[in-house]
Amino acid sequence: MxxxxxxxxxxxxxxxxxxxxxxxxxxxxxxxxxxxxxxxxxxxxxxxRPGLVWSAYRGFGxxxxxxxxxxxxxxxxxxxxxxxxxxxxxxxxxxxxxxxxxxxxxxxxxxxxxxxxxxxxxxxxxxxxxxxxxxxxxxxxxxxxxIGDDRRRALLDILDHAVFVSAAGELADVVSSLHGSTPELEGVLAMLEQKTAVYSFEAPLSAGAVLAGAPASAVAALGRFGRLAGVAFQITDDVLGVFGDPVSTGKSASADLREGKRTALIAHAAATTAWPEIRDRLGDPALDDAGASALRERLRGCGALDAAVASAAEHVTLALHELEGAEVPLQLRSELAGFAQQAIGRVR
Amino acid sequence: MxxxxxxxxxxxxxxxxxxxxxxxxxxxxxxxxxxxxxxxxxxxxxxxRPGLVWSAYRGFGxxxxxxxxxxxxxxxxxxxxxxxxxxxxxxxxxxxxxxxxxxxxxxxxxxxxxxxxxxxxxxxxxxxxxxxxxxxxxxxxxxxxxIGDDRRRALLDILDHAVFVSAAGELADVVSSLHGSTPELEGVLAMLEQKTAVYSFEAPLSAGAVLAGAPASAVAALGRFGRLAGVAFQITDDVLGVFGDPVSTGKSASADLREGKRTALIAHAAATTAWPEIRDRLGDPALDDAGASALRERLRGCGALDAAVASAAEHVTLALHELEGAEVPLQLRSELAGFAQQAIGRVR
The missing domain is CATH 1.10.600.10 (Farnesyl Diphosphate Synthase)
Incomplete structure (x- = not known):
């Protein structure tokens, strides 16, 4: 196979x-x-997402x-x-x-x-x-x-939850950009979890496990792992959106800055004394390459880049912790650990 | 009950x-x-739609x-x-x-x-x-x-078809408004069937019948009835949008004219010599009440109103014809006939 x-x-x-x-x-x-x-x-x-469904399904036999x-x-x-x-x-x-x-x-x-x-x-x-x-x-x-009615119903419930929570996250994302003031880390992380981590990580992993007949406690542990690893993945994606190589990310490294996208990186910057200066340049549709470079240096200099990278790593640690003690087969645990490390390893 | x-x-x-x-x-x-x-x-x-599901379901026991x-x-x-x-x-x-x-x-x-x-x-x-x-x-x-897998699958197929065809109809409606030229009756009727009649009439009737275990030929006949009666309903709705009482239709009798909505009524007008004059006033966002009244008189005078009403009645006749000879219980047939007549009876 x-x-x-x-x-x-x-x-x-x-x-x-x-x-x-x-x-x-x-x-x-x-x-x-x-x-x-x-x-x-x-x-x-x-x-x-297919990869996660498959890992969990095969992992549970x-x-x-x-x-x-x-x-x-x-x-x-x-x-x-x-x-x-x-x-x-x-x-x-x-x-x-x-x-x-x-x-x-x-x-x-x-x-x-x-x-x-x-x-x-x-x-x-x-x-x-x-x-x-x-x-x-x-x-x-x-x-x-x-498949059997009970198992299909459990999968339908996972899908229903994923759709329900993603819509909440999407709405939160749009609503939050109204409040031009200071983005708060807690709110940004909750939004990332709702908008992306649940449907992209928690749900595919849970679904694969349920389909294979995994015990409920293991399904739940996989779900918690998925939410945390998903947030780590998204924090990293947003860091790469600003500091990554446009060729490998496939998008301009100035777009998120020009748009003023509210990410964990930006929320970290908002907690520093450099914020007033960063805020004034962020979201400027006319931001040019030189301006973007200067802004990147500010974000690095104020410690926001390091803080975001550390936050992603911390989420991976917490994610892996969820698998300890859970009835998750060793092979799957190691596969998921590799996946989570790889997600944050894309930076630097 | x-x-x-x-x-x-x-x-x-x-x-x-x-x-x-x-x-x-x-x-x-x-x-x-x-x-x-x-x-x-x-x-x-x-x-x-619930009424149609219920009629078909109860009608088949x-x-x-x-x-x-x-x-x-x-x-x-x-x-x-x-x-x-x-x-x-x-x-x-x-x-x-x-x-x-x-x-x-x-x-x-x-x-x-x-x-x-x-x-x-x-x-x-x-x-x-x-x-x-x-x-x-x-x-x-x-x-x-x-319910049983086979019956649920049949209902899922009906739902899938309804979503698929409605999207086609919605797209056709938007695309057709690009071609500022002459709306053609055939295209308008196909759009009404796709955008509204399938999901609102065919699908609920078929679903109710399938759920009750009706024979396939009867389900198909009910579906054809639904498509035709649905088109009749929609032609009538559009006529009422221009000639109806705003109090009972719940919308301004000038809105469709101001918007230049492409309906069967308008397609009938487009086939008459009055069209150039109607076309010039139709879709004018500044159309006032006096202008709308004049346009209504034109639509009546050129025979488009009568033609649209006749077309709705013809669709009802065709719809009822679909039920003849089909294995549809007499009580249901009479209920559906009443429904179809009522749909077009809202005019005059």
Whole structure:
């Protein structure tokens, strides 16, 4: 049996989208193009969520690749839906340097003779619908699993919780940016956990474990590990968004600064005496490369970078602690430890 | 047993939203307010979809009120999700004269000290998330039904088809408004069927029948009836949007004209010699009451009103024809005939 599930997930997505495009063709070329754009959005990811489902499932002795692929697909499509709707909320038309669903449909409107207003409406419409379609399919993948009612219900509950909490986190993220004042670390960490860690780490791990029939206490421990490791991952991602290599992160190292994104890094800076000066430059849409460099130096100089990196490491320590004493097989524990270390090891 | 399921559906929604609000409270008052706004959006409707689920279920001998209520709730929440995302696409902040989810959250941003930009972002964010949450719950209501795997799978397929086709219809509606030229009747009717008739009429009727164990041919006949009656309903709704009493329709009789909404009524007008003159006034945001009255007279004078009313009646005739010869119990057939006649009887 191969080590990872990636090929199965890719094949599952390929078949699903091929069928959807065929089915969509009966409703016209625009609808088929919408499905192409969803497929495009779902490709090229790192398949982190399928990987976690698979690790937990195999770790607890699961061997049915068809069933676990269904669960992995569900979380990958949930991720696709959330990316699309997150971009819609942020009004982004580009992701990882290429046009996203909205960007592609905005361009399509122009191609078909639309003006600027039509571009905007087509883009937003496509993003709303694409997210709804991917979200619906995520639910369906779990609902149609050929497994016992109790186990399927437990998976549906995990999915329900993930959707519920992610929406809370997304709302908190948007609401918090209103309060132009000082971002607080506690609030930022809670938001990261809700918006990303639950659906991307806790839920896939719990789902894989439940599917394999793991004991409830182990499922819970894996969930707590996932939330903490997920926060560590997100803190690191945000650090890389400012200090990382644009080539490997796939995004401009000035974008988050220009946007004034409220991250753990920024919350750490807000607790230092350098904050007034940092605050004044942060979120300036006109921030140029030199300005961004200066701001990075400030963030480094005031200790915020070190504090954020330390906070990520601390979350990994806490995450690993959750696995101690839990009925988690040794092999899985070591795999998850490697995963968590790798998540924060991307910095420096 | 009571005649209708309304009280059970209302009670089901009440319990669901009470639980959701309680659960949301742990994530802050904004999230609880978001759930209140979803509940608000789901209240006050005519419960057409639950009524159809119930008619079909009871008509084929179904007696389990708990199970049928779950299916009815699913379609009511699907409707709520689609209304919210449809308003988001149209950038509407008001529905039936009161602020919708986006409108309520835009006002909330202002309350919390936000500027115009914050209002817009909060409104759009709330609408995206509220629709996602309602859509997710619709899927879940079907997925957790305590019935046999085969029957649940058939219901999931009906839901999947409804979501898939509605998205096609919504996209077609947005795309068609780009082509400022002549709206064609065939395209408008296909759009109405896809965007509304399938999820609002075909799917609830098919689902109720499947749940009761109706034969496949009867389920199919009910579905065809639903699509045709749904189109008749929608043609009539659009006629009422222009010629109806604003008090009973709950919307301005000039709004559709001002917006230039592409309806069957307008497509009929486009096939007459009066079209150039109608086209020039249609979609004028500055259209006043006198201008709207004049336009209504034109639409009446050119025969478009009569043609639209006749087209709705013809769709009802075709719909009823689908039930003839099908294994549909007489009582149900008569109930559906009454429903279809009532749908078009709202005009004049």
């Amino acid at each position: 191969p080590e990872r599930l990636d090929a199965d997930v890719d094949e599952g997505l390929r078949v699903f989208f091929a069928e959807a495009r065929l089915r969509a063709g009966a409703y016209g070329s625009h609808y088929a193009a919408l499905w192409e754009s969803i497929e495009h959005q779902s490709s090229g990811g790192k398949r982190i 699961g061997v049915d690749r068809t069933v676990v692929t269904g669960v992995a697909l569900a979380f990958e499509l949930l991720h696709t839906a959330f990316l699309i709707h997150d971009d819609l909320i942020d009004r982004d038309t580009v992701r990882r340097g290429v046009p996203n669903v909205a960007g592609r449909f905005a361009a399509r409107a122009t191609e078909f003779g639309g003006d600027a207003r039509a571009s905007e409406v087509w883009g937003a419409t496509a993003a709303v619908l694409a997210g709804d379609l991917a979200l619906s399919r995520a639910h369906r993948e779990i609902a149609i699993l050929p | 009571p005649e209708r399921l309304d009280a059970d559906v209302d009670e089901g929604l009440r319990v669901f939203f009470a639980e959701a609000r309680l659960r949301a409270g742990a994530y802050g008052s904004h999230y609880a307010a978001l759930w209140e706004s979803i509940e608000h959006q789901s209240s006050g409707g005519k419960r057409i 179904g007696v389990d009120r708990t199970v049928v209520t779950g299916v009815a709730l699913a379609f009511e929440l699907l409707h709520t999700a689609f209304l919210i995302h449809d308003d988001l696409i149209d950038r509407d902040t008001v529905r039936r004269g009161v602020p919708n989810v986006a409108g309520r959250f835009a006002a909330r941003a202002t309350e919390f000290g936000g500027d115009a930009r914050a209002s817009e972002v909060w409104g759009a964010t709330a609408a995206v998330l509220a629709g996602d949450l309602a859509l997710s719950r619709a899927h879940r209501e079907i997925a957790i039904l305590p």
